[in-house]
Amino acid sequence: MTTPPTLEVRNLRTHFFTRAGVVKAVDDVSFTVDRGKVLGLVGESGSGKSVTGFSIIGLVDPPGRIVEGQILFQGRDLTKLSEEEMRDLRGNRIAMIFQDPMMTLNPVLRIDTQMIETVLAHQKVSREEARQRARDALGQVGIPSPDERLKAYPHQFSGGMRQRVAIAIALLHKPDLIIADEPTTALDVTIQGQILAEAQKLCAESGTALIWITHDLSVVAGLADDIAVMYAGKVVEEGPVAEVLDAPLHPYTLGLIGSVPSRNRRGEPLRQIPGMTPSLLNLPAGCAFRSRCPRAEPRCAEPPPMAEYRPGRFARCIHPHLEEVAAA
Amino acid sequence: MTVFLLRRLLQAIGVVFAMSVLVFIGVYAIGDPVEILISPDADQIERERAIEALGLNLPLWRQYLVFLGNALQGDLGRSFVFNEPALQLILQRMPATLELAFGAMFIAILLGLPLGLYAGLRPNSIGSKVIMAGSILGFSLPTFWVGLMLIMVFAVQLGWLPSTGRGETVEVLGMRWSFLTWNGLQHLLMPAFNLALFKISLVIRLTRAGVRETVLMDYVKFARAKGLSPSRVTFVHVFKNILIPVVTVVGLELGSTIAFSVVTESVFAWPGMGKLIIDSINVLDRPVIVAYLMMIVLMFITINLIVDVTYSVLDPRVRLESKA
Numbered sequence: 001m002t003t004p005p006t007l008e009v010r011n012l013r014t015h016f017f018t019r020a021g022v023v024k025a026v027d028d029v030s031f032t033v034d035r036g037k038v039l040g041l042v043g044e045s046g047s048g049k050s051v052t053g054f055s056i057i058g059l060v061d062p063p064g065r066i067v068e069g070q071i072l073f074q075g076r077d078l079t080k081l082s083e084e085e086m087r088d089l090r091g092n093r094i095a096m097i098f099q100d101p102m103m104t105l106n107p108v109l110r111i112d113t114q115m116i117e118t119v120l121a122h123q124k125v126s127r128e129e130a131r132q133r134a135r136d137a138l139g140q141v142g143i144p145s146p147d148e149r150l151k152a153y154p155h156q157f158s159g160g161m162r163q164r165v166a167i168a169i170a171l172l173h174k175p176d177l178i179i180a181d182e183p184t185t186a187l188d189v190t191i192q193g194q195i196l197a198e199a200q201k202l203c204a205e206s207g208t209a210l211i212w213i214t215h216d217l218s219v220v221a222g223l224a225d226d227i228a229v230m231y232a233g234k235v236v237e238e239g240p241v242a243e244v245l246d247a248p249l250h251p252y253t254l255g256l257i258g259s260v261p262s263r264n265r266r267g268e269p270l271r272q273i274p275g276m277t278p279s280l281l282n283l284p285a286g287c288a289f290r291s292r293c294p295r296a297e298p299r300c301a302e303p304p305p306m307a308e309y310r311p312g313r314f315a316r317c318i319h320p321h322l323e324e325v326a327a328a
Numbered sequence: 329m330t331v332f333l334l335r336r337l338l339q340a341i342g343v344v345f346a347m348s349v350l351v352f353i354g355v356y357a358i359g360d361p362v363e364i365l366i367s368p369d370a371d372q373i374e375r376e377r378a379i380e381a382l383g384l385n386l387p388l389w390r391q392y393l394v395f396l397g398n399a400l401q402g403d404l405g406r407s408f409v410f411n412e413p414a415l416q417l418i419l420q421r422m423p424a425t426l427e428l429a430f431g432a433m434f435i436a437i438l439l440g441l442p443l444g445l446y447a448g449l450r451p452n453s454i455g456s457k458v459i460m461a462g463s464i465l466g467f468s469l470p471t472f473w474v475g476l477m478l479i480m481v482f483a484v485q486l487g488w489l490p491s492t493g494r495g496e497t498v499e500v501l502g503m504r505w506s507f508l509t510w511n512g513l514q515h516l517l518m519p520a521f522n523l524a525l526f527k528i529s530l531v532i533r534l535t536r537a538g539v540r541e542t543v544l545m546d547y548v549k550f551a552r553a554k555g556l557s558p559s560r561v562t563f564v565h566v567f568k569n570i571l572i573p574v575v576t577v578v579g580l581e582l583g584s585t586i587a588f589s590v591v592t593e594s595v596f597a598w599p600g601m602g603k604l605i606i607d608s609i610n611v612l613d614r615p616v617i618v619a620y621l622m623m624i625v626l627m628f629i630t631i632n633l634i635v636d637v638t639y640s641v642l643d644p645r646v647r648l649e650s651k652a
């Protein structure tokens with residue numbers, strides 16, 4: 001018997017039932033992350049990346065609800081678990097790191113309080129031992145004199161240091177899956193580089209699976225094994241990161257790559273994707289990218305299915321770039 | 329912390345001084361006590377002798393300097409009416425007002441915090457709609473009317489609680505307190521609740537707003553993502569954050585509760601400072617009015633200082649700044 005992948009999301013739909021109507025924030029999302037692998041989840045703002053992350057860890061708040069799909073974590077469907085069982089997994093087997101390090105730590109509680117409570121939530125150990133664990137975790141993410149820093153409050157740390165603390169908290173129980181929701185967006189480039197390197201090392205060493213949410217393709221290029229591109233609540237392209245970035249199938253992916261500055265194209269104007277992200281409240285029937293797509297044709301008014309155009313290369317488009325397009 | 333306290337103390341002295349001028353001039357402007365205090369049959373010589381004895385013949389600034397000089401020695405003047413030191417008159421009645429005000433604040437927190445917390449955590453439940461509607465009543469019903477209704481129901485109809493006075497008192501630290509005897513506590517309950525009504529509503533609304541705002545914060549979601557129990561998230565992560573604004577407002581409200589317990593004291597014939605000041609205003613007993621107002625100023629300043637200190641204990645961010 002083969003061991004199941006760490007995470008397999010199947011046809012996930014998470015909708016928000018607001019007064020203005022149903023917001024289909026996540027609408028048919030599937031992907032797989034294996035042990036020790038990194039999946040880059042990319043897409044524009046509002047494409048549903050965070051909601052996907054919160055769906056996995058079971059923290060979608062009303063009026064939002066998972067309406068369909070399976071989230072198989074080591075073979076277990078998380079959508080079927082009770083709140084109690086989910087709480088056992090959260091922060092223990094599945095951890096999450098948030099985008100804004102200035103907001104993730106509670107301003108009125110000391111770092112040690114916030115770390116020790118996480119240890120004690122999942123393990124019956126003495127306070128002293130929990131403190132020991134917290135200190136070790138701080139050292140592990142490169143915080144100098146962790147003993148002293150444990151007694152500090154969040155505002156006494158810089159943004160980069162706070163994000164390290166949040167990462168240390170996520171690592172406390174050596175989770176099997178970490179969902180990192182744009183954890184380096186708010187940080188400057190050097191610190192971003194350090195954190196990325198550490199994340200990579202961690203996954204390789206401990207077999208932790210990592211979902212790295214970002215809208216920055218250059219981050220994904222260096223870090224991820226696979227990439228899933230989201231647009232308006234759907235995954236529109238998925239595949240190994242090098243192949244996708246080299247020869248994207250979906251016109252939206254191509255547009256995303258074109259809007260990233262690159263050394264090879266220095267001097268050329270950056271290509272912009274024309275138009276705006278459509279409102280999730282009333283998406284047009286058929287391909288949601290239609291109004292902005294240069295390759296659109298009448299057939300695109302039918303919803304395009306996700307199809308495997310090359311081995312391991314999936315795209316949700318009826319007219320993908322199968323001819324050799326040089327993306328770079 | 330020491331520097332912080334010292335700076336605040338200097339500020340306080342400045343404020344007290346400025347207030348003493350304002351209060352003195354203000355009270356001087358409200359009428360001529362001579363007309364009230366001296367019998368109309370008194371002849372000219374008697375009148376002048378009385379005016380001189382009361383120091384009312386001097387120009388205003390001289391009167392103020394005399395007042396200031398005495399005040400610095402702890403003498404805020406003698407009551408025209410009781411012929412007793414004004415300060416002593418007020419201090420005698422202070423315990424009654426203090427226990428009424430503290431009782432009211434205690435009730436406000438005891439009821440307001442949990443109700444507000446519930447309303448904030450379950451904003452759409454029927455219970456929280458009832459609580460919020462009730463808090464609007466608490467805000468809008470006039471205190472004296474509610475006081476009379478309470479007396480009607482609990483004293484007259486049901487006969488459960490006494491309607492006037494302080495009941496039995498015990499002497500502690502040279503002052504008489506009601507809340508230390510069972511009978512006194514029974515007397516205290518109704519007026520304290522009456523005075524608390526507005527504050528309960530205030531605490532409920534403040535707590536609810538704080539909870540609603542805090543539960544949306546990333547750090548609360550992160551706390552949940554760590555796998556903490558809902559009670560730990562609510563009572564540690566949310567509660568500690570809302571405590572800051574609640575403590576501030578409740579603390580600041582304590583001053584106004586003491587200052588304006590006048591209505592409740594009148595309705596329940598509670599022999600506190602509020603009742604004394606009303607009587608003194610009626611007969612223009614200037615030293616008592618001035619002394620009372622100065623006491624209130626001092627009290628507000630002290631309360632603000634205590635609130636600031638408490639605040640800095642609760643909020644680590646403030647603590648650091650004041651150290652610098």
Ligand SMILES: Nc1ncnc2c1ncn2[C@@H]1O[C@H](COP(=O)(O)OP(=O)(O)OP(=O)(O)O)[C@@H](O)[C@H]1O
Pocket residue numbers: 016018023025043044045046047048049050051052062063064215280
């Ligand atoms: N509580 C909510 N109520 C209604 N709609 C919501 C709610 N939370 C999220 N949404 C909607 O879900 C959609 C996806 O949001 P999500 O936060 O997942 O985007 P994202 O891809 O993470 O974007 P960003 O890069 O800005 O973080 C958005 O259009 C948003 O309007």
Ligand code: SF4
Pocket residue numbers: 250251252287288289290291293294295296297300304316317318319320
């Ligand atoms: S399905 Fe049509 S509109 Fe949508 S991306 Fe493909 S070509 Fe463009």
Ligand SMILES: [Mg+2]
Pocket residue numbers: 049050051181
């Ligand atoms: Mg997001």
